[in-house]
Amino acid sequence: MVMGTGIVAVSARLLGRVALAWPLFVVSLIAYPLLWAILLARIARFPHAVLTDFKSHERGPTFLTIVAANGVLGSEFAVFNTLTFLLPVLFWFSLTLWALLVYGFLTAVTVSTAKPDLAHGLNGAWLLLVVATESIAVLACFLALRTGAPPPLVFAALSFYLLGTMLYVLLSALIFFRWVFRPMHPAEMGAPWWINVGAVAIATLAGARLMALPGDNPNLLLLQRFVAPFTVLLWATSTFWIPLLVILFLWKELRRGPHGYDPGLWSVVFPLGMYVAATHEYATEAHLRFLDAIPHVVFWVALLAWALTFVGMWVQLLRPLSVLPHGRDHQAPPL
Template sequence: MTIGSSGSNPARRDLNLADMSPAYFALVMATGIVSLAASMMEHPNLALALFVLNIGQYAVLWLLYALRAWRYPRRFFGDMVAHLAGPGYFTTVAGTGILASQFMILRENIAAGAALWALAVVLWVCLTYTIFTAFTVRREKPTLDKGINGGWLLAVVATQALSVSTALLAARIDQPYRLELNLMALSMWLWGGMLYIWMMSLIFYRYAFFRFSPGDLAPPYWINMGAMAISTLAGSLLILNAPHAPYLMSLLPFLKGFTVFYWATGTWWIPMLLLLGIWRYGYERFPFEYDPLYWGAVFPLGMYAACTWQMDRAMEFGFLSALPHAFLYIALAAWTVTFVGMVRSLARGLPLHARG
């Protein structure tokens, strides 16, 4: 991955790095969940290839973020406390949690998985209380229609990614920490659900009562569905962990009910988002070109495939098996198109920032 143009203009390279999207770790999120979904549905070679690629992407993105923080600290930390840009940093938490899950599931590497999980915990604590404290105390704030979009739900995704990786870690270690980790996974799952209710209420209000232009429908609006999909995945893992934690067993009806509730809510969003996409690109003729934010649309597709497969297994339905396979192929197609667009964009020296 290059930073700037194919020419030798250092100013252009610096500009691209300065404007780099805070949400670029959605690339790791999308690649990781497609890899995990492929593994679930018995495509081991594809899962492993995407896993190896994801390790490289993760390392490169941390290098770029570190360079941006060093060379442009005002821009880096200024974006962190901006209402539209700040939530994009939660992709670092979700991407780290998903890569931790890949290590644990695909390679059974508990040490690497636990190390990444610990990093995700630290990132979650730092970003959650930095970003939302800054939003609360700043004197000048945007109006609701200018200050919120689907990207805010990345805070939910980050929380649930931590729940998922915690539940996976709990299933792979013995006492004395198994019970504590399951409680942490449960707590993060519940907090993520509450956070979704708060944020989705504001986002839906913005949908219905403020002017909506094609430019407002940025790809992170797919996180409306993706946040519910990863909540479904976390709930399914808690159900599977219940035999090893008595308090989860006592909550089993509650866990199953809310897991299906999350899945049904995420499923409801799919036709709505498709219709809005047709309106944006078909009716309004909004230009379709690569944007880093499109990784925020690939991720929910892969997550829906993974969560549906896992829920079908945890709930012992047995009749949803075709749906996750279909969404895996859809997610893989979307990932391929977006990845090719990213490579072409970087080869042409286009900036790494989000245009939306």
């Protein structure tokens, strides 16, 4: 929710939609500590269940949304030019969480003796490894711009940018094999597959932010020059996924029929918002003004997806819950 709301807010701000940007920014600021409180309460009350989730091939990668949410929040602070003194704190906090969660999760699933097959163990949430890694690169770039672009920080941003790209190459190969050479049922075509777009879109944004850094250090200049053409590949890949995912999700909806709110729908909002921000920033830094129309059009799609998901969430939360005490129906009060 923080990732989706925050990146749509960033997109609105970049496109000059200030009246929309600030309310979205406020929503993400409220949601961030609230979700932390819920997570910490669950860890305190149900530590075994949390650990089981963390070691799961299916649910474990979703913990990396914590890292990505920090990166999006930092991007908001930079783009809105507010609370920017928190950028160094967010960067080091995110880096620590990234190391703990990425190495902890990969170690847990590697040493596990009971492992699912590819069809049951791999889903779009695995691409959060890419999203979390690239969010560190984006956060490092924003921090570098405000601290005189120190070479160690620029090198760290470049390293996480390239590492995230390599992780995407590894995971996308598995995903392509899963889609094309294994049966796919409508129920398996869940919203997290949209992270196919979000993962390369945030890599594109990281590339655009690297292109915006000053190239004063001759030792890093060669690496920075490599970023511009490589980012074209990332942007083209993120663009490629969108029509295919639209087709597949229409197929799923026609086969599955109408259904209500699903928390996984935030996995659709984030990639759309990230694609808008990434395209706008890349077009600006590469001086490709003919791409300008794309983020302006897709922004409204992202905003609509956010609005429908946000309203759907509240409809579900406020709907009276039905329970059956002693075999009789009972209407519980709204949450």
